[in-house]
Amino acid sequence: DIQMTQSPSTLSASVGDRVTITCRASQSISSWLAWYQQKPGKAPKLLIYKASSLESGVPSRFSGSGSGTEFTLTISSLQPDDFATYYCQQYNSYSELTFGGGTKVEIK
Amino acid sequence: EVQLVESGGGLVKPGGSLRLSCAASGFTFSSYSMNWVRQAPGKGLEWVSSISSSSSYIYYADSVKGRFTISRDNAKNSLYLQMNSLRAEDTAVYYCARGKVGYMSRWGQGTLVTVSS
Numbered sequence: 001d002i003q004m005t006q007s008p009s010t011l012s013a014s015v016g017d018r019v020t021i022t023c024r025a026s027q028s029i030s031s032w033l034a035w036y037q038q039k040p041g042k043a044p045k046l047l048i049y050k051a052s053s054l055e056s057g058v059p060s061r062f063s064g065s066g067s068g069t070e071f072t073l074t075i076s077s078l079q080p081d082d083f084a085t086y087y088c089q090q091y092n093s094y095s096e097l098t099f100g101g102g103t104k105v106e107i108k
Numbered sequence: 109e110v111q112l113v114e115s116g117g118g119l120v121k122p123g124g125s126l127r128l129s130c131a132a133s134g135f136t137f138s139s140y141s142m143n144w145v146r147q148a149p150g151k152g153l154e155w156v157s158s159i160s161s162s163s164s165y166i167y168y169a170d171s172v173k174g175r176f177t178i179s180r181d182n183a184k185n186s187l188y189l190q191m192n193s194l195r196a197e198d199t200a201v202y203y204c205a206r207g208k209v210g211y212m213s214r215w216g217q218g219t220l221v222t223v224s225s
Contacts (some may be wrong), residue, residue: 007173009222034211036153043203043215044153055192087153092209097143097155 002026006100011099012108018090019075021103023088028068032092035064035073039084047086048073075105085106109136110214112204117219119220121201124194124223130187130216131203138162138182141207144189147218154200157189172198192224 003026013019023033031051036044046055048064051071061076075082088100116128120141130142157178158167166178177190187204199222205212 032210040123040154043217044212046211048214049208049213066196081150089153089155089211094158094165094210096159096169097210099153099155102152 001096002029002093002098004088004090004098004100006086006088006103008103009101010104010106012106013078013106015080017078017108019078019082019105019107021073021086021088023066023071023073024099025071025090025092027071029090029092031067032090033064033071034089034091035062036089037082038069038087044087048078054060078105082092110206112214112216114202114216115223117202119222119224120222121193121225125190125192126191126194126221128191128202128204128219128221129169130185132185132204133161135158135206137180137216138204141165142178142179142180142186143207145203145212145215146221147203148197148200149198156202159187161180165181165215169185180203191221193204194221196209196223216218 006025006034035048052064063074083090085102085104112135113131141160143158159178175193178189201218204216204220206214
């Protein structure tokens with residue numbers, strides 16, 4: 001099994017802050033990583049795929065980077081709409097997809 | 109507009125069965141793999157099962173293998189999850205999600221399954 005570990009689990013930030021979330025894989029997954037945003041009571045929404053490709057319609061303040069075992073999601077200037085929980089997901093192994101534990105971005 | 113609408117959730121006793129459905133519209137359903145992902149109350153996302161566009165490839169998480177069965181009917185643009193031998197730990201919101209090379213490009217709104225006596 002490929003384990004995905006996100007850090008931090010909770011992050012307190014202010015509007016306008018630059019925010020970085022880290023996701024580590026227990027083994028190399030090349031660039032087969034996606035990031036999702038989820039707001040309370042809502043379904044997740046795809047933000048980034050293949051580690052750094054921005055999904056259509058997602059604001060350019062979101063960016064992803066990394067390969068192998070270490071990945072980051074960066075929000076360049078946090079907006080009020082960005083307070084949510086973020087999840088990474090590996091798809092290197094089609095037979096066993098796994099998500100990270102999530103990072104909740106809270107208002108400071 | 110892409111739409112995925114889950115149904116079939118509800119309250120069921122431990123050991124019971126439930127069948128979830130997901131009605132798809134707004135895209136060529138038969139061209140996409142599909143997934144079920146669940147989220148226990150207050151917890152993170154857990155992948156449950158995937159099925160390829162023609163049902164040739166089917167995968168399950170270890171936690172549901174042997175108890176859950178994923179299927180699809182491309183003629184009806186529908187995805188299903190038959191859940192048997194349900195346990196308390198299966199309590200969750202179940203989402204269907206359209207797949208794309210292993211990630212999930214669109215999600216339904218979810219349906220709540222509660223396993224309790």
